[in-house]
Amino acid sequence: MIIDIHTHIGRFYLGKPHLTADRLVRQMDEWGIDKSVVLPIENPEETDFFVTTREVIRACRRFEDRLIPFCNIDPRRRYPGRFDPRPILKEYIEEGCRGFGENLAGIPVDDPMNQVIYQACGEFGLPIVMHFDSWINRDKRGMRHFERMLKKFPDTIFIAHGPSWWREISKGERSKESYPKGKVRPGGRVEKLLEAYPNLYADLSAHSGYNAISRDPSFGPGFLERFAHKLLFGTDFLSPVQKVPIVEFMKSVEISRSAKEKIMFRNALKLLKL
Numbered sequence: 003m004i005i006d007i008h009t010h011i012g013r014f015y016l017g018k019p020h021l022t023a024d025r026l027v028r029q030m031d032e033w034g035i036d037k038s039v040v041l042p043i044e045n046p047e048e049t050d051f052f053v054t055t056r057e058v059i060r061a062c063r064r065f066e067d068r069l070i071p072f073c074n075i076d077p078r079r080r081y082p083g084r085f086d087p088r089p090i091l092k093e094y095i096e097e098g099c100r101g102f103g104e105n106l107a108g109i110p111v112d113d114p115m116n117q118v119i120y121q122a123c124g125e126f127g128l129p130i131v132m133h134f135d136s137w138i139n140r141d142k143r144g145m146r147h148f149e150r151m152l153k154k155f156p157d158t159i160f161i162a163h164g165p166s167w168w169r170e171i172s173k174g175e176r177s178k179e180s181y182p183k184g185k186v187r188p189g190g191r192v193e194k195l196l197e198a199y200p201n202l203y204a205d206l207s208a209h210s211g212y213n214a215i216s217r218d219p220s221f222g223p224g225f226l227e228r229f230a231h232k233l234l235f236g237t238d239f240l241s242p243v244q245k246v247p248i249v250e251f252m253k254s255v256e257i258s259r260s261a262k263e264k265i266m267f268r269n270a271l272k273l274l275k276l
Contacts, residue, residue: 005270006030006038008104008131008163008207008236011061012053014043019242023061027068029239033249036267037067038239039274041131042074045106047138059097070274072131073099077107077115085115087122095126100274103131103161111139112147120151124158129273131205134166135180145170145191152199159273161234162204167192168214171225181213186221193225196232203269204229207236212248223257230261234269 013020023040030038042058043049055073062069073094079085091102102123109116111134123130132139134148141147145167152160165180170191175182192214195202205211215222226233237246252266270276 003267004033004035004037004235005267005274005276006035006207006237006239007161007205007234007270008238009038009040010043010053010104010238010240011040012057013051014049014053014240016050021240021242023064023069025242026239027065029242030068033246035249037070037276039070039072039101039236039270041072041104043104043106044074044076045108045138047108048106048133055094055099059094059099062098070276071097071099072101072103073128074103074105075119077105077113077119078109082115085118087119088125091122091126091128095128099128100276101129101131103129104133104163105130106133106138108137109140110147111141112151117151117154120155120158120160124155127275129159129161129203131161131163132167134162134164136166138164139166141166143170143175145195149195149199152195152202156201158201160202161273162192162195162202163207163211163236163238165210167204168210171214181209183213183217186214186218186225188221193229196229203232203234203273205234205236206248206252206265207238211236211238212251216247216251223255226255226265227257227261230257230264231269233265234273235266 042055062071173187173189
C-alpha cells in the first residue's frame, strides 16, 4: 500500500498546465499509489490562483476511495486577534476533511495569527502540513521559533515540509542554496527536532524532500531507517508535466521492509485515523 500525504489539484499558475482530479488518479494508478491527500491553497504568496477547500472537497467526493481532502484557512482572515477558525474547521471536518494545510502564509511561523490555527488544529485533532521557506512561515537558522511552537502546542501534529526545513538536515549547514548539495553532517536540526518532539513529523515531498534524502547516499538510507516512524511519503504533485523522482527513489532505496512500510503508508494511516 502507498499513501501520498501531499498532492494538489486545480489551476495555480498562469500559462502552466494544471492537474485535474481525474488526471491525478490516473497518475496514482501509474505509480501504484492507493490514496492521496489533496491540499487546498488559500494563501496568496505561493500561487497566481487559489484552489479552495470547497473545490477540493467536491473533487475528492468523486473519488472517495482514493482522494482525501485537507482544509485550509488563511490565518490573516479578519483583524488580528478577532478571528476564530474553529466554526469553519468544524464544518470542514463534517464534510470529510482529515487535516489542515498546506499552511503557506507569508508570516513568521510563531506569529500570533498562526498560533490561533495551531491551537484549533490541536483541539480538533487535525494534523497540519507546514511549508517553510525564506518568506513563508519564516524562521531563523536552526528553526528555534518553530521549536517554540512544538513546545507550546503539544497536542497539535505538525508535518514539516519545504526548503527551509529540509536544509536543516545537515548540521551547521552554511550554504545559502535552497537545495544544498553534497555530504550531510549528522546531527542537524531536522534530526534533533524529530527526536525531541512526539508531535512532529516530516513529509518527503517536492524537490526539497527528495534532495535532502538523496544528496548523500551514505546518509539518506540510514536517516530513513532511523526516523521511519516520523516520515511520510509525499510527492507534491500538482502538474501533469512535473518530474517526481521521489516515487522511484522510495521504491528502490535499500531500507528494511518495516521502515519502508511506515514511511509509505503506516504513519499516514495513524495520523489520518484511516
